[in-house]
Amino acid sequence: MKNIQITTAIIAMIIAIGSIPELKGQDLTGKQIIDKVYNRPTGDDQTSDLTMTLINKSGAQRIRKIKQFTMDLGAVEKSIMFFLSPADVKNTSFMNWTYDTDQGDDQWIYLPALKKTKRISSDSKSDYFMGSDFTYDDLGDRKLEDDTHKLLREETIDGKECYVVESISIDEDYMYSKTLVWVDKSNFIGVKKEFYDEDEDLLKVLAIKEIEKISGIWVIKNSEMKNVQKNHRTTIVLSNIQINTGMSASKFSERMMMRGL
Amino acid sequence: MRDKMRTKGFILILLLIASQYTMAQNPDISGFARSYEGVLLKTGNFGIVQQTLNLNFEKRGGKVAFKANPMVFLYNADSLDVRMRELYMDMYFDNFDIRIGKQQVVWGKADGVFITDIVSPLNLTEFLLPDFDEIRTGVIATKVNYYLGNSTLEAIWIPVFTPTEKPPQGSIWYIQPDFPAPPTWDFSREQITPSLESSELFLKYTALTSAIDFEFMGAYTWDDNPTLHVQKEFELDPNSQQPVLTGLYITPEHHRLAIAGGSFSSEIKGVILRGEAAYYNGKYFLTEDPLEADGNIQKNYLHYLVGLDFNLGAVKVSSQFIQQTILNYDNYIQNEQTENTMTFLARYDMFRETLHLELFSYIGLSNSDALIRPKITYDFDDSFSILLGSNIFVGDEGGRFGQYHDNSMIYTKIKYSF
Numbered sequence: 001m002k003n004i005q006i007t008t009a010i011i012a013m014i015i016a017i018g019s020i021p022e023l024k025g026q027d028l029t030g031k032q033i034i035d036k037v038y039n040r041p042t043g044d045d046q047t048s049d050l051t052m053t054l055i056n057k058s059g060a061q062r063i064r065k066i067k068q069f070t071m072d073l074g075a076v077e078k079s080i081m082f083f084l085s086p087a088d089v090k091n092t093s094f095m096n097w098t099y100d101t102d103q104g105d106d107q108w109i110y111l112p113a114l115k116k117t118k119r120i121s122s123d124s125k126s127d128y129f130m131g132s133d134f135t136y137d138d139l140g141d142r143k144l145e146d147d148t149h150k151l152l153r154e155e156t157i158d159g160k161e162c163y164v165v166e167s168i169s170i171d172e173d174y175m176y177s178k179t180l181v182w183v184d185k186s187n188f189i190g191v192k193k194e195f196y197d198e199d200e201d202l203l204k205v206l207a208i209k210e211i212e213k214i215s216g217i218w219v220i221k222n223s224e225m226k227n228v229q230k231n232h233r234t235t236i237v238l239s240n241i242q243i244n245t246g247m248s249a250s251k252f253s254e255r256m257m258m259r260g261l
Numbered sequence: 262m263r264d265k266m267r268t269k270g271f272i273l274i275l276l277l278i279a280s281q282y283t284m285a286q287n288p289d290i291s292g293f294a295r296s297y298e299g300v301l302l303k304t305g306n307f308g309i310v311q312q313t314l315n316l317n318f319e320k321r322g323g324k325v326a327f328k329a330n331p332m333v334f335l336y337n338a339d340s341l342d343v344r345m346r347e348l349y350m351d352m353y354f355d356n357f358d359i360r361i362g363k364q365q366v367v368w369g370k371a372d373g374v375f376i377t378d379i380v381s382p383l384n385l386t387e388f389l390l391p392d393f394d395e396i397r398t399g400v401i402a403t404k405v406n407y408y409l410g411n412s413t414l415e416a417i418w419i420p421v422f423t424p425t426e427k428p429p430q431g432s433i434w435y436i437q438p439d440f441p442a443p444p445t446w447d448f449s450r451e452q453i454t455p456s457l458e459s460s461e462l463f464l465k466y467t468a469l470t471s472a473i474d475f476e477f478m479g480a481y482t483w484d485d486n487p488t489l490h491v492q493k494e495f496e497l498d499p500n501s502q503q504p505v506l507t508g509l510y511i512t513p514e515h516h517r518l519a520i521a522g523g524s525f526s527s528e529i530k531g532v533i534l535r536g537e538a539a540y541y542n543g544k545y546f547l548t549e550d551p552l553e554a555d556g557n558i559q560k561n562y563l564h565y566l567v568g569l570d571f572n573l574g575a576v577k578v579s580s581q582f583i584q585q586t587i588l589n590y591d592n593y594i595q596n597e598q599t600e601n602t603m604t605f606l607a608r609y610d611m612f613r614e615t616l617h618l619e620l621f622s623y624i625g626l627s628n629s630d631a632l633i634r635p636k637i638t639y640d641f642d643d644s645f646s647i648l649l650g651s652n653i654f655v656g657d658e659g660g661r662f663g664q665y666h667d668n669s670m671i672y673t674k675i676k677y678s679f
Contacts, residue, residue, distance in 0.1 A: 022596055034587075056613075062643050063643075076471075085643075086643035086678070087291060087293075087643070087644050087678035087679050088293075088643075088644070088646075088678040090291055091291075097471060099471075101472070104528070104531075106471050106476075106528070108469070111394075113339065113392075113394035114367065114393060114394050115365060115366070115394075116366040116367050117469070118370075118526070119474050119526045119527070119528060120530070120533065120570070121528055121531050121532065121533050121570060121571065121572065122531070123530075123531025123571075123572060124572055127575065128613070128614070130614065131610075131613035131614030131615065142308075146277055232613070242422075250408075253408070253410075253411055253469070254411070254413065254467070254469050255358070255406070255408050257411065259321075259326075259353070259358075260321070261321070
């Protein structure tokens with residue numbers, strides 16, 4: 001069984017750097033810019049199909065498919081994922097509860113072969129998700145206070161005027177020495193992000209390739225994370241995205257994990 | 262042998278026809294094909310040559326679902342074993358679900374140890390070596406789950422008793438019992454006739470919360486292992502005129518057990534703490550007490566575990582301590598009063614999760630013996646894996662693991678999943 005221990009729903013992360021608050025930035029600090037990126041409307045609930053493609057340096061591909069559901073219940077955001085492929089993880093499900101407070105995430109995994117729902121540790125932020133180039137931390141909800149944020153400059157990339165903000169973790173043991181994010185000034189979408197390793201060398205680059213407004217919410221449909229040191233990359237494509245469908249909170253339960261889709 | 266093969270071949274053809282038919286109904290079909298070969302280190306002989314086809318047929322709707330899970334094992338070149346691991350139907354209602362048919366039920370928080378996990382008996386024909394998802398036997402049961410928010414009340418009724426499956430004579434896993442006199446076996450009381458009176462009942466309450474997950478369970482069941490009732494036969498020694506034990510008349514019989522227990526798991530600063538315990542009321546144990554006419558005595562019994570799961574860097578580690586204790590013990594009982602065991606698991610994934618290193622061990626603390634199971638798995642493709650592993654039995658030959666010291670082996674498993 002592959003390592004399918006994961007953090008919060010991928011869609012939450014993607015939208016976290018892809019929202020469009022109404023405010024336009026004027027003399028904003030780095031922290032204010034990131035705050036606007038993080039705190040954006042995501043809808044009350046979301047459903048989508050996720051296709052993750054792992055591409056190695058020779059171009060060979062491995063594909064993972066997931067059906068995911070996310071719901072904002074106020075103080076807690078709940079998500080559940082059902083793994084569709086590859087075959088050996090099919091019908092495995094994963095549930096995550098993320099809290100607004102400092103409380104750590106609660107995570108469970110249901111392994112259909114073992115017929116068992118197991119609570120798993122959320123202390124695996126630096127592990128890579130299903131062998132991809134995304135760590136669990138990359139995919140999770142990072143809190144504003146976890147880093148110090150500094151506006152470095154303004155820059156135009158792909159015709160978009162962007163703020164370039166540097167974020168450095170308060171935690172000295174954090175896996176990245178720093179990250180740089182390019183935030184589109186017109187809509188506060190993070191369109192590019194660079195991750196630097198402990199030696200302050202560039203490790204990975206996240207590029208946003210396609211966004212779409214669905215039910216009034218901007219969603220990043222296509223993104224790519226490239227490891228520039230090892231020259232492999234991972235793409236994430238979302239499809240069949242539905243927002244604010246009136247999902248029931250009972251979907252986020254052991255019953256549904258075991259029953260599956 | 263040829264007739265047996267023909268019958269099983271016929272079953273196989275029926276399975277294939279059924280699969281064709283069910284394909285026409287558009288069920289979801291998944292499973293794996295696996296080739297498993299193991300060589301005994303001591304002799305160089307093959308300890309196992311097994312080809313397996315596992316098929317899952319599933320069809321799920323909003324209100325109903327069904328699953329059939331036939332498994333076909335081909336041992337050596339000509340020994341076919343066809344098993345229906347599961348065959349059940351589900352009905353879904355607003356607040357409860359019903360599952361009817363042959364099913365495997367897994368309870369508790371322990372890994373590789375069976376404490377409150379007593380609904381589905383074990384298939385021990387290859388000791389504890391099968392994967393944990395294959396070691397349980399399905400039971401014919403009706404299961405009702407009633408849901409209250411994030412908690413569940415589960416009731417199971419089993420009308421047909423299924424015992425633990427033991428290694429047959431001739432198997433490398435069969436241990437010849439050591440009797441002081443020649444035994445005569447009487448199996449007339451071993452079978453349990455299915456009836457309402459002989460049914461088994463299980464009840465469990467489960468809660469899954471942000472702070473802790475826990476379960477409480479109770480069962481009115483049969484002991485999956487038969488009690489060996491022993492009548493001793495004596496003759497007078499013509500020389501000494503003293504009675505001499507000349508034979509044993511052994512009657513295996515399953516007895517009722519009432520069991521209560523529970524389990525929990527919780528995360529504390531990134532470490533998962535797990536616990537599980539079961540109390541057995543009136544379990545039979547073999548005794549040498551001359552006052553016990555048939556060589557057995559009933560004692561209450563406690564079986565519990567505590568375990569931790571944590572990360573050491575990129576290595577995932579899990580360890581459990583297990584204790585079995587006979588309460589109100591007396592020295593005539595053949596089992597030790599207390600038996601302590603540990604398990605240890607370390608796992609490390611490499612190369613974008615295509616290479617997996619794992620070490621799992623049972624460690625018998627009471628007998629200073631162990632089963633050590635290192636393995637390395639390479640995912641040649643997402644659907645194709647190659648495993649090289651070893652089962653090493655070490656320690657006291659009187660211990661649960663050390664007794665198999667001749668069965669240490671290296672093995673490969675090549676698996677195609679679909």
